[in-house]
Amino acid sequence: MAESNKQYFVGTVKAIFFENPENLFKIFTIKIKKTNTDWDAGDIVVTGSFGEISEEEEYRFEGHMVDHPKYGKQFQATSYKRSLPSGRKELISFFSSDEFPGIGKKKAEKIVDKLGNNAIDKILQDPHALDFLKLGEEKTNTIVEQISKNHQTEQVLYQLNNYSFGSTLSARIYQKYGVQTLEKLNDDPYQLVLDVKGVGFKRADELAKKLGITGDDPRRIKGALIQMVSLMINETGDTFVLQTELIKRVSGVLNTNSTPDLNKKLLDGLKKLVNDGVLLVEDGHVYDKGLSDSEWSIAQSLKMITDTFKGVSWTKHQFKKELKHVEKSFSVQYDKSQERAIEQSLTHSVFLLTGGPGTGKTTIINAIVSAYAKLNDATLDPASEDYAIALAAPTGRAAKHMGESTGLPAMTIHRLLGLTGTEDDEFAEPTLDCKLLIIDEMSMVDTKLFRTLIDAVQPGTQVVLVGDKDQLPSVGAGQVFSDLINSQVFPTTILKEIHRQDEDSTIIQLAHDINEGVIVDGIFQNRADRSFINCNSRNVPEVLSQIISKSSERGFDIADVQVLAPMYRGQAGIDNLNVVIQNVVNPMAPKRKEVSVGNTKYRINDKVVYLVNTPEDNVFNGEIGKIVGIILAKENTDHVDRLVIDFDGNEVTLDRKDWLNISLAYCTSIHKAQGSEFEMVILPLVNEESRMLRRNLLYTAVTRSKRLLIMVGDRQAFERSIRDQSNERQTTLKERIFASFKVKPQETVSENKDEVTEPKDYHLTLDMVMNNSIDPMIGMDNVTPYNFLEKNNA
Numbered sequence: 135m136a137e138s139n140k141q142y143f144v145g146t147v148k149a150i151f152f153e154n155p156e157n158l159f160k161i162f163t164i165k166i167k168k169t170n171t172d173w174d175a176g177d178i179v180v181t182g183s184f185g186e187i188s189e190e191e192e193y194r195f196e197g198h199m200v201d202h203p204k205y206g207k208q209f210q211a212t213s214y215k216r217s218l219p220s221g222r223k224e225l226i227s228f229f230s231s232d233e234f235p236g237i238g239k240k241k242a243e244k245i246v247d248k249l250g251n252n253a254i255d256k257i258l259q260d261p262h263a264l265d266f267l268k269l270g271e272e273k274t275n276t277i278v279e280q281i282s283k284n285h286q287t288e289q290v291l292y293q294l295n296n297y298s299f300g301s302t303l304s305a306r307i308y309q310k311y312g313v314q315t316l317e318k319l320n321d322d323p324y325q326l327v328l329d330v331k332g333v334g335f336k337r338a339d340e341l342a343k344k345l346g347i348t349g350d351d352p353r354r355i356k357g358a359l360i361q362m363v364s365l366m367i368n369e370t371g372d373t374f375v376l377q378t379e380l381i382k383r384v385s386g387v388l389n390t391n392s393t394p395d396l397n398k399k400l401l402d403g404l405k406k407l408v409n410d411g412v413l414l415v416e417d418g419h420v421y422d423k424g425l426s427d428s429e430w431s432i433a434q435s436l437k438m439i440t441d442t443f444k445g446v447s448w449t450k451h452q453f454k455k456e457l458k459h460v461e462k463s464f465s466v467q468y469d470k471s472q473e474r475a476i477e478q479s480l481t482h483s484v485f486l487l488t489g490g491p492g493t494g495k496t497t498i499i500n501a502i503v504s505a506y507a508k509l510n511d512a513t514l515d516p517a518s519e520d521y522a523i524a525l526a527a528p529t530g531r532a533a534k535h536m537g538e539s540t541g542l543p544a545m546t547i548h549r550l551l552g553l554t555g556t557e558d559d560e561f562a563e564p565t566l567d568c569k570l571l572i573i574d575e576m577s578m579v580d581t582k583l584f585r586t587l588i589d590a591v592q593p594g595t596q597v598v599l600v601g602d603k604d605q606l607p608s609v610g611a612g613q614v615f616s617d618l619i620n621s622q623v624f625p626t627t628i629l630k631e632i633h634r635q636d637e638d639s640t641i642i643q644l645a646h647d648i649n650e651g652v653i654v655d656g657i658f659q660n661r662a663d664r665s666f667i668n669c670n671s672r673n674v675p676e677v678l679s680q681i682i683s684k685s686s687e688r689g690f691d692i693a694d695v696q697v698l699a700p701m702y703r704g705q706a707g708i709d710n711l712n713v714v715i716q717n718v719v720n721p722m723a724p725k726r727k728e729v730s731v732g733n734t735k736y737r738i739n740d741k742v743v744y745l746v747n748t749p750e751d752n753v754f755n756g757e758i759g760k761i762v763g764i765i766l767a768k769e770n771t772d773h774v775d776r777l778v779i780d781f782d783g784n785e786v787t788l789d790r791k792d793w794l795n796i797s798l799a800y801c802t803s804i805h806k807a808q809g810s811e812f813e814m815v816i817l818p819l820v821n822e823e824s825r826m827l828r829r830n831l832l833y834t835a836v837t838r839s840k841r842l843l844i845m846v847g848d849r850q851a852f853e854r855s856i857r858d859q860s861n862e863r864q865t866t867l868k869e870r871i872f873a874s875f876k877v878k879p880q881e882t883v884s885e886n887k888d889e890v891t892e893p894k895d896y897h898l899t900l901d902m903v904m905n906n907s908i909d910p911m912i913g914m915d916n917v918t919p920y921n922f923l924e925k926n927n928a
């Protein structure tokens with residue numbers, strides 16, 4: 135086992151004082167028997183990922199000494215092996231022990247005589263090695279199994295380590311395949327690409343090479359095809375890839391130009407994957423089967439919901455009357471399209487509502503819920519057994535907003551469905567027991583999540599989907615909301631009239647202009663609630679530092695100030711800006727606690743964002759919180775570093791192993807900010823990011839701002855964003871809907887025609903804004919963006 139230059143310890147495990155079942159990480163002490171290190175201070179602490187480790191057993195650990203800043207010297211094991219009984223005497227007592235009933239001293243001696251001092255290894259390698267004892271198949275098998283059971287996990291992990299998988303990946307692989315791991319990897323290392331998160335083609339390919347699988351081996355071709363489909367879908371957000379493009383890119387990855395008939399072999403590989411139900415090929419499109427199934431399933435579920443809806447029991451007259459009551463109770467008079475939206479949502483099984491900021495989507499959700507309850511004599515008491523309204527949104531923030539505005543329980547879609555975000559393909563499909571389902575921020579819902587949601591809806595339910603179709607599409611594949619709208623199969627209202635005027639906001643108008651592709655002169659002029667600072671990417675960090683320090687001098691809480699950027703890399707990228715801002719608002723000082731993960735440092739009061747979904751802690755991807763406590767390992771009995779984070783009143787404690795689930799959040803990506811709003815948004819855009827700059831990106835960023843917007847960067851970068859419309863994603867959801875509803879694209883439901891309400895006094899409003907001499911103090915408590923920019927604005 136040992137490479138002679140590796141450091142090792144042989145010793146008996148005394149006490150295991152930390153175990154994480156998720157990744158098999160353990161910390162324990164051993165009583166040393168032998169080592170090639172210069173450690174002479176008695177028992178040593180060993181850390182690493184191990185399968186079964188038993189106290190009082192002897193093991194050999196290989197790895198290296200580390201000097202932990204808090205715990206001092208310890209041994210980080212990269213591989214380990216149970217010490218096997220070696221000499222003749224130990225082996226005989228091992229085999230004749232109670233562990234192996236049926237083998238007495240005599241038989242044990244026979245085994246050692248026949249197989250020698252490495253009898254155990256021989257039995258592990260060849261299960262027939264004990265046949266000569268003629269114990270009968272059953273007994274022999276029991277003995278072999280017993281020996282294997284004790285040694286397999288460590289053997290597998292040891293071998294995975296030899297294959298250069300780190301401890302986390304090794305643990306994931308072992309958790310997937312168990313004791314069959316090595317067999318599986320030998321059969322087809324590329325299966326890892328499909329089965330284990332975090333293993334891509336390149337990784338599997340390195341392993342394959344070690345196992346002698348190279349060139350145009352069909353397994354290699356298969357692995358490359360699967361990985362490339364998933365890579366291309368991730369890159370584009372499309373739900374399929376073009377077969378020609380796929381073949382071209384896979385040929386490049388395989389790098390086997392000399393292979394004759396490579397194209398044919400690739401097509402054979404594709405066929406095989408189709409037969410195995412992994413991919414699907416149709417009309418020159420190659421689909422991940424799960425995505426293709428999702429598109430079909432969405433279409434069919436929507437059809438089922440539509441078909442099983444029995445209509446309503448109330449009259450138009452009753453509706454009109456009820457609407458008046460609702461208007462009165464909310465003190466609002468709905469405009470024509472809003473009124474129509476409310477009526478349509480209540481009379482149809484599936485209804486879509488889209489509109490830009492301030493057009494009244496939330497207002498309409500309130501009206502729908504209220505009118506629905508009255509007209510259907512349904513309870514609005516969530517505690518009642520009969521309560522049958524479900525309100526949900528894709529992010530925790532959006533769900534919270536929905537809950538606050540309706541006064542009813544609202545939750546994330548994951549929570550509603552009881553999903554953890556780590557489901558595999560075989561999870562039990564949820565069902566939704568409600569009569570009215572309203573989803574907000576629908577543009578963020580991707581194909582797979584929507585499939586799970588809509589498949590869960592039971593016959594007779596009314597579904598209302600609300601969002602802003604012009605925002606960035608979902609992170610995951612597809613553009614469900616705009617596909618549903620563009621199919622024109624479902625009644626839809628596009629709200630265009632802007633109602634939020636009470637704050638003299640020019641930001642909302644700006645957002646609408648951007649959405650129309652209008653580059654108005656005023657975009658770069660300073661207004662009461664927004665401003666623009668022209669600078670290049672090199673100056674962005676300095677400009678931002680100034681804005682941020684001025685804003686905190688003026689009493690702005692950093693929680694209300696959000697920097698949004700398109701990319702992680704670069705001077706004006708998210709990673710750099712986070713460090714820059716952290717040093718301004720929360721710098722290190724003597725005696726302050728600080729912990730680090732990789733290059734990131736965390737201190738109390740740091741603003742952080744959560745990156746995964748953990749429903750059990752009620753924290754979801756994208757939620758922003760503040761570090762309120764740092765508990766160092768030396769301060770607790772478990773010897774684990776911990777961060778305590780306050781997510782809007784919900785305090786969550788994260789052990790060090792979970793710190794990869796957060797990052798600094800002074801600056802976050804525009805994508806991540808979808809579904810959230812902030813008092814002040816600072817938006818740096820620079821020419822270097824040209825690849826990312828699209829209208830829906832800028833539109834999404836601008837619409838995140840509730841009160842103040844400071845744009846920073848290259849003028850051309852902003853102009854370019856407004857000009858460049860994003861390409862639509864390639865999907866076939868519309869086609870699946872047409873097929874399921876048996877309609878042709880041109881035969882769409884006629885009642886949709888008058889649904890698209892033209893903006894009423896849209897340009898008038900714009901003119902008004904442009905011609906008004908705006909008081910820079912309006913609505914801002916005497917604070918304007920200028921106040922933050924004295925130096926740069928001079």
Ligand SMILES: Nc1ncnc2c1ncn2[C@@H]1O[C@H](COP(=O)(O)OP(=O)(O)OP(=O)(O)O)[C@@H](O)[C@H]1O
Nearest residue numbers: 466467468469490491492493494495496497633634
């Ligand atoms: N018909 C109306 N008459 C008067 N005020 C209205 C009307 N409709 C909406 N409003 C008001 O306009 C403002 C924006 O409405 P609402 O919050 O519902 O829009 P929204 O589309 O949900 O916006 P956002 O997406 O930015 O949250 C609110 O203050 C709301 O009370």
